[in-house]
Amino acid sequence: MKLTLERDALAEAAAAVAKSLPAKAHVPVLAGAKLTAADSTLTVQGFDYEVSQELHVRGTVTEPGSTLVSARLLAEITKALPNKPVSLATTGAHLELVCGSARFTLPTMPVEDYPALPEMPESAGTVDAAAFAAAVAQVAIAAGRDESLPMMTGVRMELSGATMALLATDRYRLAVREMEWQPTKPDAAINALIPARTLHDTAKALGPLGGHVTIALAQQTAGEGMIGFARDTRRTTSRLLDGANYPPVRSLFPATFAANAVVPVAALIEVVKRVALVAERTTPVLLSFNADGLIVEAGGTEEARASEATDATFIGDPLTIGFNPAYLIDGLTNLGSTHAELRFVDAFKPAVIHPAGSDGEVIPGYRYLIMPIRVSR
Structure with missing residues (x-):
């Protein structure tokens, strides 16, 4: 096998295959990336009997053929190469990789022992x-x-x-x-x-x-x-x-709700992150809603405490509810909207977060339910 191709395309293909494989393969060949050069294309494959990856990279093929090398080593090397064309060539039981003045020699594995990738379903x-x-x-x-x-x-x-x-x-x-x-x-x-x-x-x-x-x-x-x-x-x-x-x-989604709040997403994320700095791993952040807005609080070890007020439009009886801060931040971060609408039954039932526009109108299609953490005050 002998060919030349662009560094970025090879690095992307090698990284994709390496990422899909387990850190420790039970069978050595399953830690490998199979490289097949033919018809102006390099095919890079990875398979561990659970997940398969196949990527095609355009190149100039001088000699067609196949080889099998460590996927992780290939990914690490190609990522570190200068932005110049890469030449690959098999020599005996090794793969020679040349990019500019950089030269690497990688040991190969028996390509005939590599399993065939599954066919694409219908x-x-x-x-x-x-x-x-x-x-x-x-x-x-x-x-x-x-x-x-x-x-x-x-x-x-x-x-x-x-x-x-x-x-x-x-x-x-x-x-x-x-x-x-x-x-x-x-x-x-x-x-x-x-x-x-x-x-x-x-x-x-x-x-x-x-x-x-x-x-x-x-x-x-x-x-x-x-x-x-x-x-x-x-x-x-x-x-x-x-x-x-x-x-x-x-x-699990409640049929009815007793209260709801509309909050700016970015502001609430920043407040929760700051307040959670004093919280232990299992300690919730408390969100206290009333007609005046929202106060976020948390307490940690050695009487460390934090609280911060932020804007919120709230409808319902005053409510204090506790959440895992990481779970709350995950939900808010992935809304894809400027505002969030939070709906509540009470302090002990699941709350539901919806993406919303600046006018408070819910954007349909996504719902994030989060279980509260019971707290005593």
């Missing part, structure tokens, strides 16, 4: 890349991190006709985003539970490419299934989580 439809990336970012923040509860570490995708709904919860908060998409079949009705980290990384990478992303789904049977995402020279597949017993999380 296309279910397409969605705007930028809108999809924004929607996934809004929802993935609420997914669980505890691998002992795998169902909570996923984002549930509900496809019903021309509507796509994304849901995620870690039992302490719940995010729901609804948006339009273009199904292949107008009467499509499909549910899938996708690992949140894979979905977030994939959508984040595809969003800047613009255009539309193809979503491909293989029918789940006995808790198994696969989803694929494709855009131009890039494709990703991932196994699905078993979502057969996913809880009816939409029922």
Whole structure:
């Protein structure tokens, strides 16, 4: 194998593959990036039997061929290279990489031992890349991190006709985003539970490419299934989580509310961050609402305390409610709006945050539910 290509394109492809692979592979070849040069294209592949990545990079191929090298080492090297064309050439059991006056020799692994990547499932439809990336970012923040509860570490995708709904919860908060998409079949009705980290990384990478992303789904049977995402020279597949017993999380949203507040998002985020400096990890921040506005408070060790007032338009009886500051900031940061509307039942029931305009009108499509932390005063 011998070819020359642009440094930035190679670095991007190597980084994408390396990021998708586990830190420690059980089988050495699964830590590798497979490089295949043919027809003026370098194909970079990674696969760990859970997630696969395939990216195509244009180049000048002198000798076609394939090789397998450490994905992480390749990503680190290409990221550090000067912005000059890169030459790759296999020599015996090594890959020679030359960029300007920089020269690297990487050991290769047996390419014949590398597993074949799964085929892309059948296309279910397409969605705007930028809108999809924004929607996934809004929802993935609420997914669980505890691998002992795998169902909570996923984002549930509900496809019903021309509507796509994304849901995620870690039992302490719940995010729901609804948006339009273009199904292949107008009467499509499909549910899938996708690992949140894979979905977030994939959508984040595809969003800047613009255009539309193809979503491909293989029918789940006995808790198994696969989803694929494709855009131009890039494709990703991932196994699905078993979502057969996913809880009816939409029922967590209260049917009625007793109070609501409209607050400027940026100002509230800054206030919560400052006040939370004195809070311990498990200590909530207290939000006290009344007709005059909002006071944010927190207390920590050795009688450290903080409070700060900020603007809010509040309707209802005076209310003091406590939240995990990190969860509250996550929800506010991902609203994508200048203002937020917070709806309350009481100090002990879940609160719901909606994006809103400067006039206080709710912007439909996104809801972020957050469980309060009981406090005694």
